[in-house]
Amino acid sequence: MKLKITLSVLMSSVIIFALILAIPGSVLVATAKPLPPIKIGIVQSVSGMVSDFALEDVEGFKVRIDEINEKGGVKTKDGLRKIKLIVRDNKLKPDIAVKNAKSLILEQKCNFLVGCISSSCTLAVSQWAKENKALYWCWDARTHHATGSRGHRYYFRSSGNTWMNGHAAAYYFKDKPYTRWGFINPDYSYGRSQFESFVHGMKEFKAGVKVTEQWPKLGTTDFTPFITALMAAKPEMIYSSLWGTDAMTFIKQSKGYGLFKKMGYVGLFHGMPLLRPIGQEMVEGIYALTEAPFVYPGPPENRAFYDAYKDRTGKLPSDYSVLGYNAATFIVAGIEKAGTAETEALIDALETVCIDTIAPAGRICIRKCDHQSDYGICIGKTVRDPKWPWFVLKDIEIIPGAPTMRSCEQIMDERAKTK
Numbered sequence: 032m033k034l035k036i037t038l039s040v041l042m043s044s045v046i047i048f049a050l051i052l053a054i055p056g057s058v059l060v061a062t063a064k065p066l067p068p069i070k071i072g073i074v075q076s077v078s079g080m081v082s083d084f085a086l087e088d089v090e091g092f093k094v095r096i097d098e099i100n101e102k103g104g105v106k107t108k109d110g111l112r113k114i115k116l117i118v119r120d121n122k123l124k125p126d127i128a129v130k131n132a133k134s135l136i137l138e139q140k141c142n143f144l145v146g147c148i149s150s151s152c153t154l155a156v157s158q159w160a161k162e163n164k165a166l167y168w169c170w171d172a173r174t175h176h177a178t179g180s181r182g183h184r185y186y187f188r189s190s191g192n193t194w195m196n197g198h199a200a201a202y203y204f205k206d207k208p209y210t211r212w213g214f215i216n217p218d219y220s221y222g223r224s225q226f227e228s229f230v231h232g233m234k235e236f237k238a239g240v241k242v243t244e245q246w247p248k249l250g251t252t253d254f255t256p257f258i259t260a261l262m263a264a265k266p267e268m269i270y271s272s273l274w275g276t277d278a279m280t281f282i283k284q285s286k287g288y289g290l291f292k293k294m295g296y297v298g299l300f301h302g303m304p305l306l307r308p309i310g311q312e313m314v315e316g317i318y319a320l321t322e323a324p325f326v327y328p329g330p331p332e333n334r335a336f337y338d339a340y341k342d343r344t345g346k347l348p349s350d351y352s353v354l355g356y357n358a359a360t361f362i363v364a365g366i367e368k369a370g371t372a373e374t375e376a377l378i379d380a381l382e383t384v385c386i387d388t389i390a391p392a393g394r395i396c397i398r399k400c401d402h403q404s405d406y407g408i409c410i411g412k413t414v415r416d417p418k419w420p421w422f423v424l425k426d427i428e429i430i431p432g433a434p435t436m437r438s439c440e441q442i443m444d445e446r447a448k449t450k
Contacts, residue, residue, distance in 0.1 A: 065113075066109055068104075068112060068113045069105065069114045069372045070114075070115045070139065070140060070142050071115070071116050071117070071141060071143060072135025072143070072144045073089060073118040073144075074132055074145075074146040075088060075147065077118065077120045079122055080249075080276060081123060081148055084351050088352070088358075089118060090343060090352060090355065091353060091354060091357075092145065092170070092355035092359045093359075094340050094343060094355075095355075095356050095359030095360055096114050096116060096359050096363075099359075100113045100114060105363050107370050107372070108370035117139055117141060119131035125152050125155035128147065129156060129159050132167070136163065136165050142166075143377070145167075145168045146170065147171065148172060149172055149221075150172045150177070150220040150224070157185075158181070160185045165374070166374050168188075169186065169188040170189055170354050170358035172188075172221070173191070173193045173221055174220050175194035177192070178192060179401070181449070182403075182446065185374075188402065189395075189406065191435075192403060193224035194224070194437060196225065196228065197224075197225050197226075197228025197230075197232055198229075198231070198235075199430040199432075199435045200299065201229050202232060202435070203410050209238075212233065212240065213242055213266030213294070214241065214243065214244040214269070215269060215271045216245075217248070219248075222249075222272050226272070242265070243260060243266065245261060253284075254281045254285070265294070266294055267294060268295040269294055269297070270297050270299075271297070271298050273298070274305070278298060282298075282313070283309070283312055291314045296317045297319070298317065299320045300320060301317075302320075302350045302424070303348075304350055306421045306423070311415075313413055316413060316414070318410060318411075319410070319411060321409055322350055322353070322409065323389075324411060324423070324427055325424070329389075333389045357388050357395070360386045361384055361397065364386055365377055366380075384396070384397050391409050391429045392431070395432070398436070400442060401439065407429055408432070409428065412426055
């Protein structure tokens with residue numbers, strides 16, 4: 032009797048085991064508990080005067096994250112993990128940006144922070160991140176002090192910076208026949224840094240002399256006193272880091288004074304974010320610097336991003352959109368390299384990550400000593416194009432980022448002096 036029972040139990044076990052083996056692997060996986068998502072906190076100025084541009088950073092970032100999530104998530108040593116984004120509006124105010132950072136890390140339990148279009152905001156968030164050992168990835172704000180004198184282990188930046196941008200412009204003009212330069216830059220940390228960098232480069236490359244400098248406040252609506260001061264100084268060329276609405280207002284008002292008929296003009300980041308909204312009121316033949324000139328359809332990878340972005344937002348992307356996409360691409364590559372989103376391990380991995388961007392700069396890398404990317408920039412001249420309701424750039428030249436960066440020794444020396 033015992034033998035019969037034992038055989039019966041044994042046969043039942045064999046049958047059950049066979050049935051388990053017959054169950055498709057996908058069914059077994061489906062019953063497994065999914066891994067928790069990686070949470071990224073985004074600190075950005077998504078309302079107010081810069082919201083159009085700031086939202087393009089965010090949307091470009093989301094395009095890349097959506098691509099990853101649609102494939103099941105980012106690869107980690109524990110398996111695929113989806114990415115969840117939590118966006119907070121800093122209203123272009125540093126104190127609110129810090130409050131957002133605190134809330135996202137301490138209350139929302141985000142793994143790390145991304146964002147900031149404002150240099151003032153990025154410096155404030157960076158300081159908090161340093162004090163609290165929270166990873167913070169900046170995708171846009173440009174002040175070179177963020178990866179220079181005030182840089183630290185927990186701060187990364189995937190865009191170029193003011194030092195790189197200013198020196199790239201000065202290098203380009205070193206062999207051009209312009210010796211008298213006028214300047215108009217926004218009166219806050221970004222504008223001051225851009226001016227400082229170009230003037231330093233101008234002296235280094237013997238690109239000319241300064242004859243006037245003008246400092247309108249961010250959000251200026253009447254540029255008359257600045258325009259007349261520039262014209263009175265009679266420079267041969269004007270260098271401007273005005274951007275967004277300020278740049279558009281300045282150009283429109285300057286046309287009324289005939290400024291562009293009397294002197295040349297080079298505008299930093301006068302690419303798609305300016306060319307699209309100003310439309311046919313743009314001036315033809317001025318120099319414009321941008322990291323991602325508008326090209327469509329372009330190469331297959333370029334068209335794929337443009338189409339995905341347009342499907343998501345209803346419009347074609349800009350330089351800002353590419354910045355967001357680049358940042359997400361860097362971060363995903365870092366997580367996959369580290370196998371985790373744990374702060375210290377992820378930082379170690381990100382310190383040597385390279386990506387292929389759709390921008391003309393091509394392959395770009397993070398430099399270990401200061402966590403600054405070597406993202407290059409382009410310069411071209413504005414021209415009408417019958418295919419588009421905005422001007423485009425012609426005669427585009429790429430200025431690589433790496434040669435415009437300060438050496439690691441210079442960066443470390445600067446940091447040591449500011450401690």
